Amino acid sequence: xxxxxxxxxxxxxxxxxxxxxxxxxxxxxxxxxxxxxxxxxxxxxxxxxxxxxxxxxxxxxxxxxxxxxxxxxxxxxxxxxxxxxxxxxxxxxxxxxxxxxxxxxxxxxxxxxxxxxxxxxxxxxxxxxxxxxxxxxxxxxxxxxxxxxxxxxxxxxxxxxxxxxxxxxxxxxxxxxxxxxxxxxxxxxxxxxxxxxxxxxxxxxxxxxxxxxxxxxxxxxxxxxxxxxxxxxxxxxxxxxxxxxxxxxxxxxxxxxxxxxxxxxxxxxxxxxxxxxxxxxxxxxxxxxxxxxxxxxxxxxxxxxxxxxxxxxxxxxxxxxxxxxxxxxxxxxxxxxxxxxxxxxxxxxxxxxxxxxxxxxxxxxxxxxxxxxxxxxxxxxxxxxxxxxxxxxxxxxxxxxxxxxxxxxxxxxxxxxxxxxxxxxxxxxxxxxxxxxxxxxxxxxxxxxxxxxxxxxxxxxxxxxxxxxxxxxxxxxxxxxxxxxxxxxxxxxxxxxxxxxxxx
Numbered sequence: 001x002x003x004x005x006x007x008x009x010x011x012x013x014x015x016x017x018x019x020x021x022x023x024x025x026x027x028x029x030x031x032x033x034x035x036x037x038x039x040x041x042x043x044x045x046x047x048x049x050x051x052x053x054x055x056x057x058x059x060x061x062x063x064x065x066x067x068x069x070x071x072x073x074x075x076x077x078x079x080x081x082x083x084x085x086x087x088x089x090x091x092x093x094x095x096x097x098x099x100x101x102x103x104x105x106x107x108x109x110x111x112x113x114x115x116x117x118x119x120x121x122x123x124x125x126x127x128x129x130x131x132x133x134x135x136x137x138x139x140x141x142x143x144x145x146x147x148x149x150x151x152x153x154x155x156x157x158x159x160x161x162x163x164x165x166x167x168x169x170x171x172x173x174x175x176x177x178x179x180x181x182x183x184x185x186x187x188x189x190x191x192x193x194x195x196x197x198x199x200x201x202x203x204x205x206x207x208x209x210x211x212x213x214x215x216x217x218x219x220x221x222x223x224x225x226x227x228x229x230x231x232x233x234x235x236x237x238x239x240x241x242x243x244x245x246x247x248x249x250x251x252x253x254x255x256x257x258x259x260x261x262x263x264x265x266x267x268x269x270x271x272x273x274x275x276x277x278x279x280x281x282x283x284x285x286x287x288x289x290x291x292x293x294x295x296x297x298x299x300x301x302x303x304x305x306x307x308x309x310x311x312x313x314x315x316x317x318x319x320x321x322x323x324x325x326x327x328x329x330x331x332x333x334x335x336x337x338x339x340x341x342x343x344x345x346x347x348x349x350x351x352x353x354x355x356x357x358x359x360x361x362x363x364x365x366x367x368x369x370x371x372x373x374x375x376x377x378x379x380x381x382x383x384x385x386x387x388x389x390x391x392x393x394x395x396x397x398x399x400x401x402x403x404x405x406x407x408x409x410x411x412x413x414x415x416x417x418x419x420x421x422x423x424x425x426x427x428x429x430x431x432x433x434x435x436x437x438x439x440x441x442x443x444x445x446x447x448x449x450x451x452x453x454x455x456x457x458x459x460x461x462x463x464x465x466x467x468x469x470x471x472x473x474x475x476x477x478x479x480x481x482x483x484x485x486x487x488x489x490x491x492x493x494x495x496x497x498x499x500x501x502x503x504x
Contacts, residue, residue, distance in 0.1 A: 209237065220254075227240040299351075299379075310324060323353070327407045341400055347380070353366060355372075385400075432451060455494060476491045
């Protein structure tokens with residue numbers, strides 16, 4: 001049974017293998033047939049694509065050959081045009097060379113003619129000098145003298161006419177502008193003086209101020225830096241100091257002490273400190289009020305400090321801060337009339353006397369100090385220039401500087417603005433006359449119209465009309481450079497010729 005089973009199994013396996021082999025062979029035959037068909041189809045498609053690619057490549061090659069031929073033709077045409085242009089330029093260069101050669105020859109001929117003309121002119125000049133017995137320079141000088149002598153009177157008349165016309169027009173226009181500015185500006189006729197004394201209600205208060213063995217007055221003088229005099233004037237205490245701000249601090253301190261009644265060294269130091277703070281506030285408030293009144297903004301704090309200190313300084317009895325404020329108003333009006341910078345003119349007029357707050361601390365003239373301080377503390381350069389140039393010793397380089405100079409004279413010279421003693425007035429009159437008498441040919445000189453005009457009589461034998469005109473300018477220039485005066489001074493040079501004969 002076991003053997004039979006083995007035989008049957010082997011037979012079944014052989015039969016299965018045979019069947020499988022037959023089926024596999026059939027399948028391989030079908031696959032080979034399909035593969036052959038696909039290969040044939042692929043070959044056919046490849047032949048078609050190759051033929052199509054060959055056709056397209058042929059077309060592209062033909063098109064490229066045509067494009068190349070066209071470009072070659074274009075390049076050839078360009079080469080032909082360049083060749084023609086080059087030939088044309090060569091011809092033009094040849095023509096220019098020929099023309100240049102012709103011009104060089106002409107220049108040589110012209111130069112030769114010039115040399116010949118110079119030679120002829122030199123010979124003629126030598127002959128003329130020999131005949132006239134004068135050199136060329138001498139003849140020219142003689143001709144100028146003859147011409148000057150012939151037209152001297154005409155020139156004198158023309159100069160006088162032009163001067164008169166210019167003066168009439170300038171004076172009329174200036175008078176209109178200044179008058180219109182002044183009529184719009186109303187200010188006090190006189191300004192208050194700086195207070196330098198303190199009134200006492202009780203004469204016994206002097207003893208308290210002096211203190212035991214002078215301790216109180218010494219403490220006051222030491223704390224304020226001011227000399228205090230209590231014995232000279234009954235009922236008054238006099239304060240003396242070159243610094244107006246210190247003097248004001250001392251005045252406020254004394255008033256506080258007198259009002260409080262307690263006077264001793266400890267209390268004095270405390271009150272002086274309070275007075276300094278109060279005066280400092282008053283200084284800044286005065287500067288702010290002045291700047292606000294004239295409409296100038298953006299002034300640096302250091303400049304405002306100096307401006308406020310001008311409240312306690314006077315010039316010939318005129319309060320400097322009020323003088324500056326008045327000037328700023330007038331400067332704005334005039335600047336608007338003549339087309340100048342209104343802001344610059346107002347600003348410069350307001351701070352033009354800034355140096356007077358530092359004159360005792362810094363050496364130099366106050367207007368130079370004003371310019372230095374304005375530049376130091378950051379004011380605009382045009383403002384510093386106008387303030388620095390408001391006096392005649394510095395030439396005015398801007399129209400705003402001239403405006404400040406004019407309004408300074410207007411504000412200082414108006415009636416009642418400043419106090420001038422009779423002695424100073426007489427001395428100024430003598431200085432005016434002596435300045436004019438110092439010129440050669442002057443016979444007499446008189447200062448008239450309160451020093452606003454000086455009349456100079458010259459000797460007609462020594463001074464002619466042209467010299468008289470020049471003398472008036474020279475005298476005015478010398479007065480400007482050597483004297484100080486408000487406003488302007490008219491110099492009137494008079495030349496009079498009298499012919500006298502007697503009938504017998």
